[in-house]
Amino acid sequence: MSEAPVTTEELLRTLTPWLPAQRWFHEHQDTGRLVVVESFELVDPAGEARLPVLLLGTGPEPRPPWLQVPLALRPVGSPTPATPLGTLGTWHVLDGPADPAFVRAWLAAAEAGEHAPPVPAGVARADELDPGAARIVSGEQSNTSLIFGEQAMVKVFRRLEAGQNPDVELLSQIDDCPNVAPVRGWVTETIDGEEYTLAMVQDFVPDADDGWRYALGFASLGASFGAEASLLGEATRNVHSALADALPTETVGVADLARSLEEHLDHLLTRAPALAEYADAVRDIYRGLGEGEHEVQRIHGDLHLGQVLRTGDEYVLIDFEGEPARPLAERRRPDSALRDVAGVIRSIDYAAHFPARSGAQGPEDPAAWVAEATDAFLDGYGVQRSALLDAYVLDKALYEVVYETDNRPDWVDIPLDAVRRLLGWRG
Numbered sequence: 001m002s003e004a005p006v007t008t009e010e011l012l013r014t015l016t017p018w019l020p021a022q023r024w025f026h027e028h029q030d031t032g033r034l035v036v037v038e039s040f041e042l043v044d045p046a047g048e049a050r051l052p053v054l055l056l057g058t059g060p061e062p063r064p065p066w067l068q069v070p071l072a073l074r075p076v077g078s079p080t081p082a083t084p085l086g087t088l089g090t091w092h093v094l095d096g097p098a099d100p101a102f103v104r105a106w107l108a109a110a111e112a113g114e115h116a117p118p119v120p121a122g123v124a125r126a127d128e129l130d131p132g133a134a135r136i137v138s139g140e141q142s143n144t145s146l147i148f149g150e151q152a153m154v155k156v157f158r159r160l161e162a163g164q165n166p167d168v169e170l171l172s173q174i175d176d177c178p179n180v181a182p183v184r185g186w187v188t189e190t191i192d193g194e195e196y197t198l199a200m201v202q203d204f205v206p207d208a209d210d211g212w213r214y215a216l217g218f219a220s221l222g223a224s225f226g227a228e229a230s231l232l233g234e235a236t237r238n239v240h241s242a243l244a245d246a247l248p249t250e251t252v253g254v255a256d257l258a259r260s261l262e263e264h265l266d267h268l269l270t271r272a273p274a275l276a277e278y279a280d281a282v283r284d285i286y287r288g289l290g291e292g293e294h295e296v297q298r299i300h301g302d303l304h305l306g307q308v309l310r311t312g313d314e315y316v317l318i319d320f321e322g323e324p325a326r327p328l329a330e331r332r333r334p335d336s337a338l339r340d341v342a343g344v345i346r347s348i349d350y351a352a353h354f355p356a357r358s359g360a361q362g363p364e365d366p367a368a369w370v371a372e373a374t375d376a377f378l379d380g381y382g383v384q385r386s387a388l389l390d391a392y393v394l395d396k397a398l399y400e401v402v403y404e405t406d407n408r409p410d411w412v413d414i415p416l417d418a419v420r421r422l423l424g425w426r427g
Helices: 008-015 100-112 166-171 211-221 226-246 254-271 273-287 338-353 366-381 387-407 413-423
Strands: 034-042 051-058 066-075 086-088 091-095 143-148 152-157 183-191 194-203 250-253 293-296 308-310 315-317
Touching (some): 008 034, 008 051, 008 066, 008 086, 008 091, 034 066, 034 183, 051 100, 066 100, 066 152, 100 152, 211 226, 211 308, 226 366, 254 293, 254 387, 273 413, 338 366, 338 413, 387 413
Antiparallel strands (some): 034 051, 066 091, 086 091, 143 152, 152 194, 183 194, 250 293, 308 315
16 A cells, blocks of 8 residues: 555645535535644454544634544545545545445444443444445434444544543443444553543434424324323333443532523523624523522433434434533533433424425424423423423523524524413513
């Protein structure tokens, strides 16, 4: 194999036209300010390609999270498994996840490293998977996932911060919970003395429907989602119980939770000016939560219908990274399980109001459809409505206003209407 040198700066210039079209690039819109903050190279066990990994930040003083961009370099004139992103000297430059050589390196690193828990009988080991059979999942946003038939999935984390990724940290502790897909290994890199999680290998959930699309099927027909919501409530409770058993919990003051919610409001106000007129009313709700105590624990952190899969007889929760916009240290902090409950409640509301936007009829009475499904979900979970739960639902709706403002402005009225309803707004 040719050893002609390629610099990281040359690689970045080659990537610049390609990056904006990638869905996981939404946090790094300005390609003109990107700089390479770190790079390293994995080893292809078969020796077919060079496998550099770039960590990108926004200059001139880049700060984490870094954007991980794995690449594969194959000699010009040799067969390429995918369309090259460009050519540098004697090398074709390819997207790493699209090249079996890079997939092979991920699998080898996951299997050979210290992070390879025992694999149950009948479950394929990472080194038994066929790199050439990997299929990139379309529609992925914050990460890139590859599916190996019905055996396993490799998730390549795109946003990197120092510390163990919560997806790995949490799932590796509750691999016997029936409502999750266990982790079978992960890949790390030590940079400046700190460990970063690059990728993980996870069981694949076969014959499963996306929870969001599944719920929309009911909403579009105006059919009751109550029984399904109850089952989802049970699954959510099972996962929370497993996390509470496996990881430390603590008791905090409700007033402390209220202050945290208000701090989050202050942050959201800087992102969405449309929230300013509701700020005082929101603060009144948070400050009226009173005293008392509340147990906090590790949670999913960004739970909604798009983060669950419907299998033949149960729901499986996926993507335990937490809310992407929050710093990693914050996402790893114990929180109220009600945050996850609130996320599902808000997602149910979205499902009721979405069909009309796609030309479908939807529920005749969206509010009644939402109320029935929400009650069933809470019943399945085993929790009652409370002022604290309502506060978390409001917090989630406020976050959704920011998200829609940044990503789907045409949808912003869905969470804004919810904010008004939750506040009893008459203005």
